[in-house]
Amino acid sequence: MINWFKIKLQYILPKHLVSRLVGKLASAEAGGLTTALIKLFIKQFNVDMSEAKFPEPDHYRTFNEFFTRELKEGLRPICEDPNQLAMSVDGTVSQLGDIDFDTIFQAKGHNYSLTTLLGGNPDIAAPFQGGKFATIYLSPKDYHRIHMPMDGVLTDMIYVPGELFSVNPLTTQNVPGLFARNERVVCIFESNHGKFAIVLVGATIVASIETVWAGTVTPPPGQNVQHWRYPKDSENTITLAKGEEMGLFKLGSTIVACFEPEMVEFNGQSSGDTTRLGEIFATLKD
Incomplete structure (x- = not known):
């Protein structure tokens, strides 16, 4: 009750x-x-x-x-093998696995649309259909800065307006389509091995979502999807290295990482596992 x-x-x-x-x-x-x-x-x-x-x-x-406190320098060493992706955050695995064409598993009895999660544009979502996803929950006690799992060139940032439900495990198990209905910031990167997306999902009392290249993205919240495109080959290209900070939450939330098909294999994590920034997250496929 x-x-x-x-x-x-x-x-x-x-x-x-x-x-x-x-x-x-x-x-x-x-x-x-x-x-x-x-x-x-x-x-x-x-x-x-x-x-x-x-x-x-x-x-x-x-x-x-x-x-948004920083950690002591060197406390979270970033895995060095270029074929291994680094965990982006301290947190807990909510779910991870295959994207079933355009469907992502949220919790027992609840799925949501990849296309909706990424802002509703089928062209943005298409490269990730049939790929891999990982949802990581950041609890109030966790470190709340988000780092790059691998080297990447930023191509798109999309602000998606929405609700601000809590993203704790209880809500995840009971609110349909939670991560595709909450306010969020979608970041799309290209790498030498394919595209990947990191989605910063807002939540109740999350005061702000920021990225290192744009500063505060929300608030102000806005009522419409906003899409920024970034050049891939110019002096203004935004390139971030594996382990480099890419954004932060002011008060806690969740990230959803998405990868193209046949790009990565996860490192044996499962729902409920504790994650630590820099540890091995996934391995690139040959």
Whole structure:
């Protein structure tokens, strides 16, 4: 009954309004109050501050600075083998496996459309149909910066407006099409081995999604799909190396990574496995 109520409440609450208000509070420099909130959060979610570049709570002027904290240098070594992809985030595997033509598995009884996830353009989705996907959940205690699994050239960024349901395991198991209905930022890259996409999915009280090349993408949220294209062969080409930071969440969420068919094989992970940035994520096929 309690879980049923938690799900139904999400349909009723003004999720965008709540999320933006929380975002305002998280960006406020409130001195001792900010420090007290950070300490409470650390205790509540058992955050391991020994991994942080700056472990003292009073170092952070705002809650957002704390939430997007950097890790100590060298703490997450990036796998060096050029034939292996690096895990992009600290988190937990929600699901991963094959894309069944245009269908991605969310949870028992729930699938969603790849094309819808990537913004509704069939031409954008076509290269990934029949490929591989991995959905990784970032909990409140996790490191919230996203890094590149392999070298890539940015070709497209798409902002897709949508809901802001929670993306925790309970909601994932009960809200149909969750990741294809929440607000999200789709990043498409080309590599020497094929295309890959990293989708940054928003959620309740996620105050902001940012990329390193564009800064804050949302908010402002907007009501329409927005599509930016980037040159592949010019002085303005955006190339990011394996392990390099590509974006971040201000408050936690989920990423969905998609790969072309016959491009990669995952490294034996399964639903519920803990992930760590830089560890072996997948292996390139010959």
